[in-house]
Amino acid sequence: MQPLIINLTGKKVVIAGGGRIAARKAQTLADQRAEITFVAPHFCEEILELSNAKNFSIIKRIAHPNDFAGAFLVILATNVRSANKALANQLSPNQLVCVVDESDEGNVSFPATIQRGHLQVAVTSNGASPKLTRKLKKELEKQFDHSWGAYSEFLLRCRKKLKELNVPLEERNKLLEEILDERYRLDKYDQEEILERLSKIGPFKG
Numbered sequence: 148m149q150p151l152i153i154n155l156t157g158k159k160v161v162i163a164g165g166g167r168i169a170a171r172k173a174q175t176l177a178d179q180r181a182e183i184t185f186v187a188p189h190f191c192e193e194i195l196e197l198s199n200a201k202n203f204s205i206i207k208r209i210a211h212p213n214d215f216a217g218a219f220l221v222i223l224a225t226n227v228r229s230a231n232k233a234l235a236n237q238l239s240p241n242q243l244v245c246v247v248d249e250s251d252e253g254n255v256s257f258p259a260t261i262q263r264g265h266l267q268v269a270v271t272s273n274g275a276s277p278k279l280t281r282k283l284k285k286e287l288e289k290q291f292d293h294s295w296g297a298y299s300e301f302l303l304r305c306r307k308k309l310k311e312l313n314v315p316l317e318e319r320n321k322l323l324e325e326i327l328d329e330r331y332r333l334d335k336y337d338q339e340e341i342l343e344r345l346s347k348i349g350p351f352k353g
């Protein structure tokens with residue numbers, strides 16, 4: 148399995164199912180600003196609220212293969228094993244498909260993730276033990292406290308500035324290496340000192 152980081156902004160996502168698991172996946176995708184359609188005979192309160200707030204579409208009946216035409220990502224989250232299986236079989240081989248009760252029938256699955264600014268850490272056991280994944284996520288939440296958010300912002304600013312100034316590669320790499328020292332994460336005055344140093348460098352030609 149190959150992890151990929153994927154931008155779902157504005158992408159069409161169709162979810163079969165309207166229960167707890169559909170709601171959890173939708174919540175993750177809503178944060179990514181995907182455009183979601185739900186198809187199910189019954190929807191839980193969380194999905195109704197989310198759809199209301201985000202203007203998502205709701206189709207109140209069992210899912211048909213045609214419902215997924217043109218979807219970039221399909222999530223099969225009904226509680227009927229045979230329905231998920233039959234729908235998965237009829238999708239295009241070029242669609243991204245998550246089958247929540249049998250991941251081998253699809254081609255993507257959701258990792259547990261923590262986000263600290265630009266830094267994102269994702270964990271998966273590829274279906275071997277979602278409980279282990281959750282446990283590791285909790286440990287990572289403690290390991291990566293919120294200082295990493297501002298730090299990732301600082302790292303991006305430095306990298307952008309060095310690119311803008313066209314600083315020669317060797318020098319650029321030296322500085323990018325230097326700011327990986329813990330003190331730049333822990334001390335904002337040390338960060339400011341570096342940014343000040345960068346503001347004094349003139350653009351390099353060539």
Ligand SMILES: C[C@@]1(CC(=O)O)C2=NC(=C\c3[nH]c(c(CCC(=O)O)c3CC(=O)O)Cc3[nH]c(c(CC(=O)O)c3CCC(=O)O)/C=C3\N/C(=C\2)[C@@H](CCC(=O)O)[C@]3(C)CC(=O)O)/[C@H]1CCC(=O)O
Nearest residue numbers: 247248250256257258259271272273274275276277278280
């Ligand atoms: C990480 C997370 C992300 C998310 O869902 O967004 C996620 N599962 C989470 C929680 C969770 N999952 C389960 C429980 C109940 C307790 C238990 O049994 O352990 C809980 C806890 C809860 O629900 O609270 C049971 C479960 N999960 C799957 C099956 C079906 C099967 O066995 O294949 C069954 C058995 C169903 C049954 O028969 O009852 C399948 C999948 N679940 C995945 C992801 C993918 C592989 C992840 C991996 O292995 O790393 C995969 C393959 C497909 C997918 O869904 O993408 C999220 C943590 C969110 C967080 O804490 O941030």
Ligand SMILES: NC(=O)c1ccc[n+]([C@@H]2O[C@H](COP(=O)([O-])OP(=O)(O)OC[C@H]3O[C@@H](n4cnc5c(N)ncnc54)[C@H](O)[C@@H]3O)[C@@H](O)[C@H]2O)c1
Nearest residue numbers: 164165166167168169187188189209210225226230247248
């Ligand atoms: N991937 C995971 O993380 C994970 C975790 C726990 C459970 N599960 C599995 O996910 C599945 C869904 O769990 P849940 O808790 O959301 O169930 P749920 O009972 O809360 O919801 C099931 C939904 O499926 C809908 N549905 C049933 N048949 C349908 C059809 N033919 N077309 C469209 N919609 C249909 C129902 O109306 C309902 O909205 C279960 O099979 C469960 O074992 C997955």
